[in-house]
Amino acid sequence: MTATIQGPFRSAIAMSCRTRFAPSPTGFLHIGGARTALFCWLEARHRGGAFVLRIEDTDRERSTQASVDAILDGMNWLGLGWDEGPVFQTARFDRYRQVAEELVAAGKAYCAYETREELDAMRARQEAAGIKPRYDGYWRDRTDPPPDRPRVIRFKNPTTGKVAWEDRVKGRIEISNEELDDLIIWRSDEHPTYNFAVVVDDVDMRISDVIRGDDHVNNTPRQINLYEALGAPLPAFAHLPMIHGPDGAKLSKRHGAVSVMQYRDDGYLPWALLNYIVRLGWSHGDQEIFSIDEMVRLFSVGDVNQSASRFDFDKLRWVNQHWMRHDDPARIAPHLEWQLRDLGLDPAAGPNPADVVVALRDRCHTLREMAEKARVWYAEFESYDEQAVAKHAGGRARECLEAAHAALAGVPRAEWSPPAIDAALRRAAEAVGEGLGKVAQPLRVAMTGTAVSPSIDHTVFLAGQPRALARIERLLARLPSPAG
RNA sequence: GCUCCCUUCGUCUAGUGGCCUAGGACGUCGCCCUCUCAAGGCGAAAACACGAGUUCGAAACUCGUAGGGAGCGCCA
Numbered sequence: 001m002t003a004t005i006q007g008p009f010r011s012a013i014a015m016s017c018r019t020r021f022a023p024s025p026t027g028f029l030h031i032g033g034a035r036t037a038l039f040c041w042l043e044a045r046h047r048g049g050a051f052v053l054r055i056e057d058t059d060r061e062r063s064t065q066a067s068v069d070a071i072l073d074g075m076n077w078l079g080l081g082w083d084e085g086p087v088f089q090t091a092r093f094d095r096y097r098q099v100a101e102e103l104v105a106a107g108k109a110y111c112a113y114e115t116r117e118e119l120d121a122m123r124a125r126q127e128a129a130g131i132k133p134r135y136d137g138y139w140r141d142r143t144d145p146p147p148d149r150p151r152v153i154r155f156k157n158p159t160t161g162k163v164a165w166e167d168r169v170k171g172r173i174e175i176s177n178e179e180l181d182d183l184i185i186w187r188s189d190e191h192p193t194y195n196f197a198v199v200v201d202d203v204d205m206r207i208s209d210v211i212r213g214d215d216h217v218n219n220t221p222r223q224i225n226l227y228e229a230l231g232a233p234l235p236a237f238a239h240l241p242m243i244h245g246p247d248g249a250k251l252s253k254r255h256g257a258v259s260v261m262q263y264r265d266d267g268y269l270p271w272a273l274l275n276y277i278v279r280l281g282w283s284h285g286d287q288e289i290f291s292i293d294e295m296v297r298l299f300s301v302g303d304v305n306q307s308a309s310r311f312d313f314d315k316l317r318w319v320n321q322h323w324m325r326h327d328d329p330a331r332i333a334p335h336l337e338w339q340l341r342d343l344g345l346d347p348a349a350g351p352n353p354a355d356v357v358v359a360l361r362d363r364c365h366t367l368r369e370m371a372e373k374a375r376v377w378y379a380e381f382e383s384y385d386e387q388a389v390a391k392h393a394g395g396r397a398r399e400c401l402e403a404a405h406a407a408l409a410g411v412p413r414a415e416w417s418p419p420a421i422d423a424a425l426r427r428a429a430e431a432v433g434e435g436l437g438k439v440a441q442p443l444r445v446a447m448t449g450t451a452v453s454p455s456i457d458h459t460v461f462l463a464g465q466p467r468a469l470a471r472i473e474r475l476l477a478r479l480p481s482p483a484g
Numbered sequence: 485g486c487u488c489c490c491u492u493c494g495u496c497u498a499g500u501g502g503c504c505u506a507g508g509a510c511g512u513c514g515c516c517c518u519c520u521c522a523a524g525g526c527g528a529a530a531a532c533a534c535g536a537g538u539u540c541g542a543a544a545c546u547c548g549u550a551g552g553g554a555g556c557g558c559c560a
Binding site: 022023024026056058059061062116119120123126127129130131132133134150152170173174175176179181183184186187188189191193194195197198213214215216217218219221239241242244246248250276279280281282283285286287288305306307308309310311312314315316317318319321325360361362363364388392425429435436437438439440441443444450451452453454455456457459 | 485487488489490494495496497498508509510519521522523524552556558
């Protein structure tokens with residue numbers, strides 16, 4: 001009996017989860033924003049709820065269409081799809097105006113007529129006196145005739161008591177109303193302010209869990225007072241700790257990548273980036289590697305910890321390599337192709353990229369490095385590393401290369417594969433009475449012009465039979481002729 | 485200045501009063517493996533900010549101190 005009631009009841013609660021990611025379009029999607037978006041997305045997915053994307057573009061000065069596009073591109077590249085939106089706040093001005101006017105009519109907000117200069121002066125006086133700058137409430141209860149000056153609408157914040165909430169990550173937070181002042185909700189230029197628009201939107205969109213950076217904790221009590229004035233049910237709040245740069249300072253350009261799209265350019269897999277950032281502030285025991293499905297299954301914003309973390313590029317690189325090594329090569333290949341093209345190489349002018357992934361994924365940490373190392377199979381190299389030639393092309397290199405050439409030429413075209421090549425090279429080594437290494441090193445120089453490459457069978461395989469033989473001939477041609 | 489938040493190895497973290505002479509991972513170092521470079525295996529160094537208190541017992545609870553962060557806009 002209990003079980004039959006429990007099931008539907010519980011899912012009804014889960015269904016009510018609605019989260020939103022609400023960036024302002026004043027730049028690209030940065031790494032902190034990406035993690036906030038991820039956590040919002042995961043919380044909604046985990047609870048079978050909805051994830052809403054909202055663009056907070058009420059600041060006409062700083063908002064740009066290019067930024068909107070950049071944010072959308074970032075979200076799409078990461079694979080964080082939204083169920084509703086994008087909703088633009090600029091499309092909702094009438095609604096904000098209506099709510100602001102209702103608040104005034106209800107005596108919960110009022111018009112104030114100070115100029116910016118007067119407010120600046122007030123602030124300066126308060127700071128000089130060493131007290132917290134706050135609006136003094138001059139117009140709060142005035143009934144004077146309104147002066148002939150631009151007006152703003154201010155919210156009548158309660159003057160006594162305190163605001164408290166149970167933050168899902170920070171725990172209980174309390175702030176006295178005496179710390180707060182009457183915030184402006186409607187500007188003199190007839191636009192809503194952030195703190196007001198957010199609340200109206202979150203109420204209208206029935207957001208159940210407000211998940212955002214902890215730079216917003218100080219805004220929360222004012223917003224809670226607004227919810228109450230509106231008679232709206234309170235959502236749960238979850239304030240995420242910040243992400244700093246490796247040196248503990250705010251993450252900035254000088255740390256390397258700030259925009260998530262830069263991570264694509266630098267050769268990271270989107271799901272690897274997600275795996276790395278999900279572990280910044282969240283964990284599940286000792287587990288380090290999470291597929292997207294696992295994250296959805298295991299994540300809860302209530303498990304996020306409370307302290308700021310630093311971005312560690314070394315660990316990101318490790319996570320990225322992990323996914324390059326453990327995913328299906330076919331899933332990695334398109335990303336490698338993107339990098340090859342970005343380097344000006346034609347993926348069709350060489351081996352199947354999936355085969356390149358198999359050969360190189362143990363040897364690099366990013367797709368960028370992989371593409372650079374793959375260059376030798378998509379274009380001819382121009383010169384040899386002379387040190388490599390000096391070290392490996394002396395001694396019996398000529399005999400070894402000739403034996404390798406003969407052995408490789410004997411591999412039927414249809415059987416051209418790493419195992420067949422390995423067998424051929426071992427036969428060649430045996431024929432000249434040397435270990436495989438004596439054949440492999442000069443051959444490696446012949447194949448790549450350098451002394452470093454993947455295992456010799458793959459290195460030769462990826463070159464393809466005609467190109468492999470040609471490259472052996474090319475090296476042989478520059479070696480001194482055999483004595484006698 | 486005021487308010488709020490935070491503090492376990494270099495870094496990300498486990499830890500919810502005894503299982504902790506504090507575990508894992510990245511990074512670092514050493515050894516093994518080996519056709520180069522990697523990857524992999526094994527191992528090492530490395531942390532509870534400090535001080536009081538609560539308790540039979542504190543990394544965990546409370547209070548201070550120090551340090552760090554955020555906010556205090558007609559920005560979001």
